[in-house]
Amino acid sequence: QSVLSQPPSASGTPGQRVTISCSGSxxxxxxxxxxxxxxxxxxxxxxxxxxxxxxPSGVPDRFSGSKSGTSASLAVSGLQSEDEAxxxxxxxxxxxxxxxxxxxxxxxx
Amino acid sequence: xxLLVESGGGLVKPxxxxxLSCAASGFTFSSYNMNWVRQAPGKGLxxxxxxxxxxxxxxxxxxxxxxxxxxxxxxxxxxxxxMNDLKAAxxxxxxxxxxxxxxxxxxxxxxxGTMVTVSS
Numbered sequence: 035q036s037v038l039s040q041p042p043s044a045s046g047t048p049g050q051r052v053t054i055s056c057s058g059s060x061x062x063x064x065x066x067x068x069x070x071x072x073x074x075x076x077x078x079x080x081x082x083x084x085x086x087x088x089x090p091s092g093v094p095d096r097f098s099g100s101k102s103g104t105s106a107s108l109a110v111s112g113l114q115s116e117d118e119a120x121x122x123x124x125x126x127x128x129x130x131x132x133x134x135x136x137x138x139x140x141x142x143x
Numbered sequence: 144x145x146l147l148v149e150s151g152g153g154l155v156k157p158x159x160x161x162x163l164s165c166a167a168s169g170f171t172f173s174s175y176n177m178n179w180v181r182q183a184p185g186k187g188l189x190x191x192x193x194x195x196x197x198x199x200x201x202x203x204x205x206x207x208x209x210x211x212x213x214x215x216x217x218x219x220x221x222x223x224x225x226m227n228d229l230k231a232a233x234x235x236x237x238x239x240x241x242x243x244x245x246x247x248x249x250x251x252x253x254x255x256g257t258m259v260t261v262s263s
Contacts, residue, residue: 066171071250079250079253081180081249081251084246084247084249085249104229122188124190124250135187136187
């Protein structure tokens, strides 16, 4: 069982906006920044969002992140078929462990 | 091009040992903290080990402490994971990942992974 809680699945139609939640505690999300990773089928994870809401170079601005208290969210707007993937939240907790969410499979209907 | 390439995976019996390697290129390896992350078949990501750029500090979850040893050779741009007393639960794809201090230590570069199967 993962320390960070994510819904196992999410879905939307092309063009829609979808959000994925990530819930933690005071010792992880509550006091540290959240990163999000995208894993396309059969590939290695890719950094999508860092420091709660920052996009690495090359990541479309359709992807956005936010954090409030002990929870974080990833939003995907203008959903496209190529966004179909697994999404993971992650943080360095207060004990300097890296904790991942269980992952959310995003399906584009 | 910034690249991480893992090797050393394979089939090993329970209780056996394996040494994974990760070859880095395209960046100043000695300046970055490095990490191992694994993914069991059909499951999510699990952090395995982290090592600072100078090897001074090592971080690991309790699930691998005492069995897995992370190390690095900055002269050879290489990261290693020595795994002992392997269990079926250690079966996974093992990824090495770079830690970007400018991105709040997010893992900004990942290798393609190497598969470790623990089975009799």
